[in-house]
Amino acid sequence: MKVLVTGTGGYIGTRLAPILMGRGHAVTGLDTGYYLDGWLYSDPRKLGLAPQMLIKDLRNVTAADLEGIEAVVHLAELSNDPLGENKPEVTYKINHEGSVNLAKLAKAAGVKRFVYASSCSVYGVGSGEFLDEKSAVNPQTAYAKCKVMVERDVGALGSRDFCVTFMRNATAYGASPRMRFDIVINDLCALAWTTKRIAMTSDGSPWRPVVHVEDICKAIYCALEAPVGAVNGEIFNVGQNSENYRVREIAAIIADVFPGCELTTGKSASDNRSYRVSFDKIASGLPGFSCDWNAQRGAEELRDLFTRIEMDKDTYAFRAFTRLKQLRYLQKTEQIDAEFFWR
Numbered sequence: 001m002k003v004l005v006t007g008t009g010g011y012i013g014t015r016l017a018p019i020l021m022g023r024g025h026a027v028t029g030l031d032t033g034y035y036l037d038g039w040l041y042s043d044p045r046k047l048g049l050a051p052q053m054l055i056k057d058l059r060n061v062t063a064a065d066l067e068g069i070e071a072v073v074h075l076a077e078l079s080n081d082p083l084g085e086n087k088p089e090v091t092y093k094i095n096h097e098g099s100v101n102l103a104k105l106a107k108a109a110g111v112k113r114f115v116y117a118s119s120c121s122v123y124g125v126g127s128g129e130f131l132d133e134k135s136a137v138n139p140q141t142a143y144a145k146c147k148v149m150v151e152r153d154v155g156a157l158g159s160r161d162f163c164v165t166f167m168r169n170a171t172a173y174g175a176s177p178r179m180r181f182d183i184v185i186n187d188l189c190a191l192a193w194t195t196k197r198i199a200m201t202s203d204g205s206p207w208r209p210v211v212h213v214e215d216i217c218k219a220i221y222c223a224l225e226a227p228v229g230a231v232n233g234e235i236f237n238v239g240q241n242s243e244n245y246r247v248r249e250i251a252a253i254i255a256d257v258f259p260g261c262e263l264t265t266g267k268s269a270s271d272n273r274s275y276r277v278s279f280d281k282i283a284s285g286l287p288g289f290s291c292d293w294n295a296q297r298g299a300e301e302l303r304d305l306f307t308r309i310e311m312d313k314d315t316y317a318f319r320a321f322t323r324l325k326q327l328r329y330l331q332k333t334e335q336i337d338a339e340f341f342w343r
């Protein structure tokens with residue numbers, strides 16, 4: 001298929017595009033490039049195929065960008081809760097309006113499939129019970145509220161000829177050149193490696209399902225390649241049941257992989273998100289999908305990567321590897337305007 005992947009300059013998109021190309025799809029990338037300053041490592045084995053990438057804001061996409069495209073995988077958004085709280089009004093413009101507009105343009109252009117990267121953070125605060133795709137959502141932040149609104153509004157555009165699928169990803173981890181050290185496993189592994197301290201920002205009690213970035217990519221290609229009837233209008237939680245952890249359990253796994261570290265907890269602070277998620281539906285309902293990774297192997301992968309690249313504190317702290325830091329830097333240096341358009 002000819003696939004437009006938005007967000008190919010980001011953490012997941014950088015890994016996804018070569019995987020889709022390796023499966024024979026013709027990929028065009030699109031990204032505004034907020035994080036292009038950061039490139040943690042090279043790996044020609046996994047990153048040898050790179051798509052052509054339009055450097056363009058989602059909000060400026062036109063019908064011409066979708067000409068001849070058969071499927072859209074949409075990842076390009078402000079990508080986490082703190083980022084959304086930084087400037088909620090811009091988050092709504094990009095994540096909600098930009099995404100719905102992209103889907104409308106895609107449908108009008110005759111695109112057949114639209115796969116959207118939603119998030120388990122739509123569940124917000126649960127009480128420890130397993131939440132599935134039919135459970136009530138409880139979004140706590142502008143970011144998560146946008147995910148719910150996009151699912152609703154893009155869901156309404158779905159038809160026999162415009163197959164829409166929503167992937168509610170657990171929190172990702174794993175190696176990507178456009179690294180994110182603002183997601184829990186990547187962050188704690190980098191802390192362990194650079195400081196010998198695994199410092200949780202919460203008291204460690206919140207539930208957090210996690211999933212490897214390669215398994216997210218696998219779920220996306222399974223959704224793209226599935227019979228329409230299996231995925232049209234469907235929501236899938238992306239992950240596996242055994243990968244629901246309390247944050248302190250994640251920290252203990254990391255302590256095991258990075259021996260000799262001190263483990264500390266923090267105050268729960270403002271982040272009250274805690275959700276435990278059922279992944280039964282994707283296990284039985286998405287043809288070809290099962291997870292290949294778990295948190296332990298993911299931590300080992302990062303330890304091996306840090307060893308190979310001699311990862312240091314400055315690299316860990318580099319702005320482009322923490323989404324909020326990089327956007328604040330681009331704002332402060334007036335490289336982007338109040339609406340986050342490049343000047």
Ligand SMILES: NC(=O)c1ccc[n+]([C@@H]2O[C@H](COP(=O)([O-])OP(=O)(O)OC[C@H]3O[C@@H](n4cnc5c(N)ncnc54)[C@H](O)[C@@H]3O)[C@@H](O)[C@H]2O)c1
Nearest residue numbers: 009010011012032033034057058076077079117119169172
């Ligand atoms: N990483 C996770 O843990 C996770 C979990 C659940 C859902 N998701 C979703 O998956 C998607 C990708 O996440 P990621 O971790 O790769 O995030 P990321 O921040 O690394 O990548 C997002 C990309 O989108 C681009 N982008 C942002 N605003 C844009 C705009 N207005 N126009 C064009 N491009 C724009 C950025 O430049 C960036 O390259 C996001 O929608 C995110 O919400 C991620």
